Amino acid sequence: MITDPSPGAPPLTIRTARPDDWPALWRIVEPVVREGETYTYPTDLTSDEARDLWLAAPPARTVLAEAGGAVLGTARMGPNKPGHGDHVGTAAFMVAPAARGRGVARALAEHVIAWHRAEGYRGIQFNAVVETNTAAVRLWHSLGWRTVGTVPGAFRSPAHGDVGLHVMFRSVDT
């Protein structure tokens, strides 16, 4: 999948991540984990622990977005639950700080939606979108996710104190 996020920029390519991509992915994942504002990962996660969490095995999948040889973002996707809940998927996204505001997350999300459709999933659920992550909330709403509900105070934001976690859902038309 190739998109063109801005005029004159090198085209963005999205492909499956390989184990040897991890050093480049960790440069994106580490600052997000250390900051602790958008995910419930332990902020002292090691590179090895993060690799085991982020690099998915089938039926889940991890992709990266690159442009001009630089890795700009990554997404992890797969079933949200096992058993009789595995027709609903989930996904997580991280974008390099220097690449924000350039449509990388949107391109990754459109890729994730297409993947779920192709794999026969019937919906995509986000379990814990931090309510102060307003750029993400706006983007998910613009891409068809709605907020199903908000668990009050379920996230301890270093910058904002106790804030809610949104559960979000989007149907996938087959």
Add this chain to the structure above:
Amino acid sequence: MITDPSPGAPPLTIRTARPDDWPALWRIVEPVVREGETYTYPTDLTSDEARDLWLAAPPARTVLAEAGGAVLGTARMGPNKPGHGDHVGTAAFMVAPAARGRGVARALAEHVIAWHRAEGYRGIQFNAVVETNTAAVRLWHSLGWRTVGTVPGAFRSPAHGDVGLHVMFRSVDT
């Protein structure tokens, strides 16, 4: 913790489950898993896989309820998320078919609430309560949980088709 679920019945005792309790617990867990109406566990789960999922290690905890030497129910509890979400707990409950309607789930839930309070949790979240499990939904509402939202069609019920999964939350007063 000791309660008396019905006049004349032997008193119900709740205690931490030990590894050697697994054969008795599996007799409760297996029919719930095989039926596939109330949890998203794979319905072909083996005893070993179920033991690894159900018997918790700290900071999580698994308990059982017994009366007159018979194990009647079990609950698993612990943090719902790691990192900046680990001040909210979660729990799961199973009751032996022959022991239903005798207050075992209520006694286990009251024990779970007390445990979360003692451990300093500030809330208890259920991530996936099957909406057709009306006895459970009624019980959780009566014990102070509210439905935060419902993910539509997120559970394939063998008996009812696609049904919603409730996200439920209850504050824990310190």
